[in-house]
Amino acid sequence: MPSLVPSRASRPSDDPIFALNREANARKAKGEAIVNATVGALLDDDGALSVLPSAARAVREVPEAEWAAYAPIAGTPDFLRAVCDDLFATGGVDPSLRAAACASATPGGTGALRHALANYLEPGQKLLTTSHYWGPYQTLADENARGVDTFRMFDDAGDLDVGALDAALGAQLASQGRALLFLNDPCHNPTGFSMSMDEWASVAEVLDRRGSQGPVTLLSDMAYYAYAGREPRAFMRHLAPLLGKIGLLFAWSASKSFTHYGLRVGALVACEPDADARARTEAALAYASRGTWSNCNRGGLGAVTRLLTDPTVRDSCVAERESLKAVLAARVTAFNGAARGRLRYPRYDGGFFVTVFADDAQERAARMREMGVFVVPGKGTLRVALCGVAESDVPRLVDALAQ
Numbered sequence: 001m002p003s004l005v006p007s008r009a010s011r012p013s014d015d016p017i018f019a020l021n022r023e024a025n026a027r028k029a030k031g032e033a034i035v036n037a038t039v040g041a042l043l044d045d046d047g048a049l050s051v052l053p054s055a056a057r058a059v060r061e062v063p064e065a066e067w068a069a070y071a072p073i074a075g076t077p078d079f080l081r082a083v084c085d086d087l088f089a090t091g092g093v094d095p096s097l098r099a100a101a102c103a104s105a106t107p108g109g110t111g112a113l114r115h116a117l118a119n120y121l122e123p124g125q126k127l128l129t130t131s132h133y134w135g136p137y138q139t140l141a142d143e144n145a146r147g148v149d150t151f152r153m154f155d156d157a158g159d160l161d162v163g164a165l166d167a168a169l170g171a172q173l174a175s176q177g178r179a180l181l182f183l184n185d186p187c188h189n190p191t192g193f194s195m196s197m198d199e200w201a202s203v204a205e206v207l208d209r210r211g212s213q214g215p216v217t218l219l220s221d222m223a224y225y226a227y228a229g230r231e232p233r234a235f236m237r238h239l240a241p242l243l244g245k246i247g248l249l250f251a252w253s254a255s256k257s258f259t260h261y262g263l264r265v266g267a268l269v270a271c272e273p274d275a276d277a278r279a280r281t282e283a284a285l286a287y288a289s290r291g292t293w294s295n296c297n298r299g300g301l302g303a304v305t306r307l308l309t310d311p312t313v314r315d316s317c318v319a320e321r322e323s324l325k326a327v328l329a330a331r332v333t334a335f336n337g338a339a340r341g342r343l344r345y346p347r348y349d350g351g352f353f354v355t356v357f358a359d360d361a362q363e364r365a366a367r368m369r370e371m372g373v374f375v376v377p378g379k380g381t382l383r384v385a386l387c388g389v390a391e392s393d394v395p396r397l398v399d400a401l402a403q
């Protein structure tokens with residue numbers, strides 16, 4: 001007799017991206033010249049994981065007892081303060097956001113997305129996001145008995161389709177009485193698109209208007225914010241006026257910013273100007289943590305707190321990250337140089353990924369695989385993880401994509 005409940009009995013057995021990565025690595029190990037543009041971790045030009053030395057040192061220097069002990073359910077207060085300061089206390093952000101902020105530690109940004117879904121939508125309701133989106137949004141929604149709705153991401157000029165967002169928000173407010181919008185910016189995964197400040201201004205205008213019709217919450221998924229080409233907090237000037245009118249959430253993650261993907265450190269930050277509502281938010285998030293992973297790993301929280309607050313370590317991290325950003329920027333420039341006019345893809349000026357549009361995406365990816373070039377096919381798209389491709393391999397990658 002099968003013991004799994006029917007709704008869980010036919011889950012896919014393997015994440016397709018990790019399966020492709022495994023095949024690419026196995027063929028490489030046998031001596032084939034492989035270009036592996038599948039996995040979202042920053043690799044150096046020799047294919048080794050790029051690790052910020054200062055971050056690695058801070059992790060090593062965490063005392064044993066810190067690794068061994070439980071953390072408070074919501075996370076250590078120092079960590080929560082450091083994350084809120086990191087988001088709002090620099091970059092000219094309006095101080096009203098910092099004053100209204102509360103946070104809960106989560107295992108990576110993924111945990112923050114999970115808590116947003118569970119606390120800002122009822123079971124059966126759907127989050128709203130762009131038509132191109134990071135696949136685990138759907139997994140997280142499934143796992144939490146929620147769904148995913150999308151709006152067309154790009155208009156005919158290749159800009160964010162704010163009209164489509166407006167219509168979709170209106171439809172959601174009519175059908176489910178509330179809306180939770182996930183926007184992954186800057187350096188959107190999987191397209192590489194970063195919204196302009198004009199686009200943020202238009203989005204804010206829509207949120208302001210729709211927020212008067214029912215509860216609307218914006219979650220800014222900031223997984224890649226440390227790799228933005230511009231000041232990554234600049235968009236917050238459009239959010240500050242929305243404080244108290246709509247819900248403002250931020251999914252913060254140490255995974256990419258500090259190149260410690262496996263440390264599993266992140267936070268969900270919520271901005272609530274009303275002290276009572278803020279206390280209820282903190283309680284709801286802590287309760288959700290208790291009911292899922294209990295608490296996060298204290299050693300990881302300690303290491304990341306130090307990375308954010310110790311001026312010497314923080315400055316070293318910034319400098320080391322700048323050199324990683326330069327490596328990535330060289331790949332992006334090489335890609336744009338080789339691909340412009342040959343491939344269809346969105347505005348792309350930085351970030352771990354870019355998406356190439358192709359009607360025959362599945363067949364094209366299969367042909368590319370035969371040539372030893374691995375990308376991730378979607379519906380009419382090929383996701384290219386430039387974060388894992390040496391600059392010298394970019395011309396071969398683009399040739400394969402263009403065939």
Ligand code: PLP
Nearest residue numbers: 108109110134184189223253255
């Ligand atoms: N959001 C996006 C768009 C991502 O690509 C990722 C990681 O790949 C995350 C969130 C969360 O990452 P983590 O849970 O490792 O912090």
